[in-house]
Amino acid sequence: MLHVVHHADYMAPPPERGSFKFDKYQLVMILLRESGAAMTEHAPPPMPRDWLAAVHDPNYVDSVLAASVPREKERRIGFPVTPHIAQRVQHTNGGTWRAAHLAFQHGFAANSAGGSHHSLHDTGAGYCVFNDLAVAANRLLAEGDARRILIVDLDVHQGDGTASLTAGREAIFTFSMHAEKNFPVRKARSDLDLPLPDGTDDDGYLSALSQHLPRLIESHRPDLILYQAGVDPHAQDKLGRLALTDGGLERRDRFVIREARSRGIPVASAMGGGYGADQRVVAQRHANAMLSMADENTRWPAPQQVQARR
Numbered sequence: 001m002l003h004v005v006h007h008a009d010y011m012a013p014p015p016e017r018g019s020f021k022f023d024k025y026q027l028v029m030i031l032l033r034e035s036g037a038a039m040t041e042h043a044p045p046p047m048p049r050d051w052l053a054a055v056h057d058p059n060y061v062d063s064v065l066a067a068s069v070p071r072e073k074e075r076r077i078g079f080p081v082t083p084h085i086a087q088r089v090q091h092t093n094g095g096t097w098r099a100a101h102l103a104f105q106h107g108f109a110a111n112s113a114g115g116s117h118h119s120l121h122d123t124g125a126g127y128c129v130f131n132d133l134a135v136a137a138n139r140l141l142a143e144g145d146a147r148r149i150l151i152v153d154l155d156v157h158q159g160d161g162t163a164s165l166t167a168g169r170e171a172i173f174t175f176s177m178h179a180e181k182n183f184p185v186r187k188a189r190s191d192l193d194l195p196l197p198d199g200t201d202d203d204g205y206l207s208a209l210s211q212h213l214p215r216l217i218e219s220h221r222p223d224l225i226l227y228q229a230g231v232d233p234h235a236q237d238k239l240g241r242l243a244l245t246d247g248g249l250e251r252r253d254r255f256v257i258r259e260a261r262s263r264g265i266p267v268a269s270a271m272g273g274g275y276g277a278d279q280r281v282v283a284q285r286h287a288n289a290m291l292s293m294a295d296e297n298t299r300w301p302a303p304q305q306v307q308a309r310r
């Protein structure tokens, strides 16, 4: 059973400026529904303003919610922040938080958006407005839902925003494995960064991941893994520089679920990056990721109830 968080606001009209495409968010849901796989859709609550402002500069949060973000910040984000986008990002941030709660219950749940790992304290960047990973992690810790969280970021781009927004927080460990020569040019410092050379293939990628992830889970002992499952390490991705195949991405996603769930740790995934001329192809990669993770999750018993873990 795939538990997926989705909201009609995840779709947005094509932006007036910039090249970002929102089509894939609708296409992913269509492909998931057409797949015939067992699936339950859950609606996210909008992330309240104060939880966004607990991580981001309150003035920046208010400018997004009022759709009055200065033009130079919109340029860094890559599209204009309209009233629709303002609503959308509250829902995508609520979606990752909701997926975490579903993961505590079912072992795995996916947000069908989010993974906005480039958002910084007082500005968005690289198609990211608010950092749902940092916002959700902070709220889950503050409300006592988790004591320690591991953020695993396997998008092809470094999780620079997540690293800088959670720097110095011992309860949050950030791990980013990415293409060294890709955006952002100036990298932040995650708790563990694993930069990969251009053209890294399935075996090189999986061998690096298997050297580090089990060890990190053992040493950090998280109550939850937030997984940024970007599909842009794919060889055909327009913005990636790595050379993973469909099969390589599937091995990666199943490995993350297996390493977490075999130790009783729930995983909530956020969609992350994926780019190409044909949005249907990109959406299929995201849909495949969610389906294979949900399938892998069925091999493990559901986690103990939240009450029992405390």
Ligand SMILES: [Zn+2]
Pocket: 155, 156, 157, 230, 232, 272, 273, 274
């Ligand atoms: Zn990316």
